[in-house]
Amino acid sequence: MGSFLADVYPWVKSFHVMSVIAWMAGLFYLPRLFVYHAEQGAAVDTLFRIMEVRLLRAIMNPAMVATWVFGLALVFTPGIVDWGMVWPWTKAASVLAMTWFHHWLGLRRKDFAVGRNTLNGRRYRMMNEVPTLLMIVIVLSVIVKF
Numbered sequence: 001m002g003s004f005l006a007d008v009y010p011w012v013k014s015f016h017v018m019s020v021i022a023w024m025a026g027l028f029y030l031p032r033l034f035v036y037h038a039e040q041g042a043a044v045d046t047l048f049r050i051m052e053v054r055l056l057r058a059i060m061n062p063a064m065v066a067t068w069v070f071g072l073a074l075v076f077t078p079g080i081v082d083w084g085m086v087w088p089w090t091k092a093a094s095v096l097a098m099t100w101f102h103h104w105l106g107l108r109r110k111d112f113a114v115g116r117n118t119l120n121g122r123r124y125r126m127m128n129e130v131p132t133l134l135m136i137v138i139v140l141s142v143i144v145k146f
């Protein structure tokens with residue numbers, strides 16, 4: 001299994017990065033939709049509900065699962081992760097936080113879907129910074145490898 005993963009390592013890493021791009025696109029865009037949805041209210045309600053559920057189900061959920069599957073395959077590839085270094089731990093903490101953020105967005109989408117959103121546009125703008133900060137930590141972790 002280890003030698004198979006070593007053989008396909010560049011492929012797995014390519015698909016990991018592709019799924020990361022799709023997942024991050026959704027994580028950046030969905031909170032922006034929530035900002036407009038919270039601020040414009042009834043005028044855009046039906047259209048935004050459809051856009052939000054489709055973005056989450058058709059793009060973000062599959063992209064998150066693919067990111068995890070390819071990412072874990074990289075973790076099990078011999079010689080890639082040295083748990084004695086700091087970067088695997090900062091990366092692991094950040095991807096867990098990113099996954100929490102994904103689920104937090106899913107819960108907020110459900111609030112909008114039943115007309116029970118309680119947060120204003122400003123709160124969603126602030127939450128929009130969470131994936132940006134986590135992305136910075138993740139990319140520095142995997143590229144600089146401190």
Ligand code: HEM
Nearest residue numbers: 017020067068071072074075080081095098135138142143
């Ligand atoms: C969801 C769970 C994730 C796991 C288990 C995971 C794990 C890994 C591992 C083990 C590597 C290989 C590092 C190497 O080849 O030296 C890697 C590469 C990479 N990961 Fe992730 N990752 C995850 C999520 C993410 C996320 C959310 C991002 C971006 C925000 C990301 C961005 C990258 C990038 C850009 C690389 C390529 C680095 C290089 O050029 O070597 N990963 N990932």
